[in-house]
Amino acid sequence: MVVRDFYEILDLPKDATQDDIKRAYRKLAKKYHPDLNPNDSEAEQSFKEVNAAYEILSNQDKRSRYDRYGHAGIDPQAGGGDFGGFGDIFDDLFGGFGGFGGRSSGRRSGPVRGADIQQGVTLEFKEAVFGVEKEVQLRRYETCSSCDGTGAKPGTEKTTCTKCHGSGEVRYAQQTPFGQFVQVGVCDQCDGAGEIIEEKCETCHGSGKEIKTRKINVNIPAGVDSDSVMTVRGEGHSGEKGGPPGDLYLYISVKEDPVFTRKGVNIYVTVPISFAQATLGSEIEIPTLEGTETYTIPAGTPSHSRFKLKNKGVANVRGLGKGDLIFTVEVIIPKDITDKQRELLLDYSKGMGESYKAPEKKGFFKKVKDVFQ
Structure with missing residues (x-):
């Protein structure tokens, strides 16, 4: 917090008389009064400074x-x-x-x-x-x-x-x-x-x-x-x-960082992975404060699983070691797939014993009819 000089706030020299101080205060208090500057935080702060300066100098x-x-x-x-x-x-x-x-x-x-x-x-x-x-x-x-x-x-x-x-x-x-x-x-x-x-x-x-x-x-x-x-x-x-x-x-x-979130000496980051990587296990690249690092996630990793990289966080300001980097994997589901990919997924679903049924596409009039029925 910067504390400004009271004479500077009232725009007065140090040898100003009490009458000078009163005139300057009335002028500035009117200029920055909250009633004349609604929803103006800067004017409100200036009004407080003017009052504080007048309280001392008067x-x-x-x-x-x-x-x-x-x-x-x-x-x-x-x-x-x-x-x-x-x-x-x-x-x-x-x-x-x-x-x-x-x-x-x-x-x-x-x-x-x-x-x-x-x-x-x-x-x-x-x-x-x-x-x-x-x-x-x-x-x-x-x-x-x-x-x-x-x-x-x-x-x-x-x-x-x-x-x-x-x-x-x-x-x-x-x-x-x-x-x-x-x-x-x-x-x-x-x-x-x-x-x-x-x-x-x-x-x-x-x-x-x-x-x-x-x-x-x-x-x-x-x-x-x-x-x-x-x-x-x-x-x-x-x-x-x-x-x-x-x-x-x-x-x-x-200031905040677009990639990392900090809590104390620990750093948190979210890493996207594919369905295949989560299912089969995979080596993935993890962003760290110093660059990237390879980490192997096990097969069958659920979305939102958390892992830790020791001593990859922030240095303790008192020199007491470093925090950790904690990353969360998030399985990304693609919105658009090719016919070949769709065919492979259906084979996978069948192999898992699932009874897959494609969602029925209904026209506008069919949807209206279903509502009233």
Whole structure:
């Protein structure tokens, strides 16, 4: 699943005002509204994206976190990351009060890992079976090439925040019946950064990041299947303050094959045979993933009988051997035969002790007469 940039969805620059965001939302919500686009799945998806983008960017706190950390900053599942962990909830309730010993909710001074990217990739049937080197195109946040990630216009510098004096946090005294408590919170002037950008970089608008489109080659191992998820380390969004980049998660989808059906590591195929081959037994050619293989079926093989070729299936993606190829024979009955073939079949039927009687051919009027009789 590819997660698009919220500013890109609303077609806005990163320094857009709240009024700009509202106008863009109203315009796009009307354009993609389901009532105006009945039975249009693409419009429905765009409408959902527009609503999701507006929900984040119209909220100053969520927007601030998104601007600094990308999607990881507003992901409630990103436990252990910058937001959403139990420790943050504890801080909100108790951590900022003096006397309880809670940790500060101010800025992080150390490196911060970049956010992950989720992306889909579609493979041909045999690409998934044998493995393939696949070119993947993705869009990700990278360190701004103009300001080297500082967010400041080239030639200018950041200044220390005058409100928090560079700590990224401020203390608020609160008088209660139990005495005075001091609550520590993120500085609202610098948003916890401890620094103020006087002149923002024109490329990244002060974020220190810019979106780049990249093409990377990924070696996909043999044996992957639909719903497989492959992790490519270090190909996600870039980190903060020298932190490592996130990872790329590839969600794999595999196309169907016209000949083979796959179930796990086993391959299934149907092989047509003639009545004579089924009756007398025969060597037949079996299609496999690597070519064809000869197999001898016994005399008197019924239609829909199943046979197995060991280790002719798909390699286990974890290197635990290979599956099997299972083929089903289907006896094909010809619709048109020659007089000679018909004569031989009648002799066969007689030799088997069958009392063969050819079906009576009735004209139209005879059929009508039989119905009413």
